[in-house]
Amino acid sequence: MADTVLALDIGGTKMLAALVRGNAVVESRKMPTPRSGNPEQWLAALFNAISGWNGCYDTVGVAVSGIIDGGCWSPLNRKTLDIPDRFPLVATVGRLSGTDVVLAANDAQAAAWGEFSCGAGQGEDLVFLTISTGIGGGIVVNGRLLGGLAGHFGLLRFLDEEDGVLEDHVSGNWMAAQAAPHQAGAAAREVFEAAAAGHGWAKNIVLGSVRQTALLCRNVQLMLDPARIVIGGGIGLAPGYLESVRQALGSLPPRLTPQLHAAALGESAGVVGIADLARRQN
Ligand code: BMX
Numbered sequence: 043m044a045d046t047v048l049a050l051d052i053g054g055t056k057m058l059a060a061l062v063r064g065n066a067v068v069e070s071r072k073m074p075t076p077r078s079g080n081p082e083q084w085l086a087a088l089f090n091a092i093s094g095w096n097g098c099y100d101t102v103g104v105a106v107s108g109i110i111d112g113g114c115w116s117p118l119n120r121k122t123l124d125i126p127d128r129f130p131l132v133a134t135v136g137r138l139s140g141t142d143v144v145l146a147a148n149d150a151q152a153a154a155w156g157e158f159s160c161g162a163g164q165g166e167d168l169v170f171l172t173i174s175t176g177i178g179g180g181i182v183v184n185g186r187l188l189g190g191l192a193g194h195f196g197l198l199r200f201l202d203e204e205d206g207v208l209e210d211h212v213s214g215n216w217m218a219a220q221a222a223p224h225q226a227g228a229a230a231r232e233v234f235e236a237a238a239a240g241h242g243w244a245k246n247i248v249l250g251s252v253r254q255t256a257l258l259c260r261n262v263q264l265m266l267d268p269a270r271i272v273i274g275g276g277i278g279l280a281p282g283y284l285e286s287v288r289q290a291l292g293s294l295p296p297r298l299t300p301q302l303h304a305a306a307l308g309e310s311a312g313v314v315g316i317a318d319l320a321r322r323q324n
Pocket of ligand 1: 052053054055106107108109116117118119120122123124148149150172173174175176177178179194196197209
């Protein structure tokens, strides 16, 4: 049991619970992030679903969409995940799990560590981008994961305050809003399916997201010059998306061209990363 960690990943669209042994996910449960209620109720439902794992772990890692300060969880963009400010995440998870070793971190930062330590990063410094409900990011420099606000690329703003933040023009919520006049209730998945079926409106939405992501990658390369940019998330890993971003970067001089890699751990990057971070804290 000593090496087995309970890892939770709570994003704007899904909640994932996993038992992680070493760098391997040995059991997992996934459920949609509820559109109503509050984090206390969501966590209680998650722990009820994994009650059969009681006694299998003594360390817990929690990766969440939002920012953690002093064990408390707050949103930075309520359109991505609408939670109250300073929810006592570490204390709540400690109580529900019955363990006193709980580490909480931002979901994209945890995923960056997962990809650095045993995924597409291959131990090289990297910037991780998740194109998902929002746009998350994590930065590993000189083998160290940056914390706090570092990597919150989805919250970059435009000159006109009215235009909101970058992720509101790129990610899942934006794609669904753009699709609404063409296919009521369509989420990003349906937009990709319609694009693959040849519908011009859907192709334009995907292309709009791709172009913004390509521009973000260009700017990240100039700011941080990472050896590689690792792309994850439900949109980032959608069929053809990463290749379309590479094509959008095609005209750049080689030295300025970001080296893009798909997240090798896929949707497990966050749980594998937070498990390793929690183990190191223990
Ligand atoms: C937002 C922000 C980040 C998060 C990113 C991806 C909130 C609630 N979240 O920029 O902390 O990493 O979205 O979130 O402000 P995801 O839900 O798409 O994984």
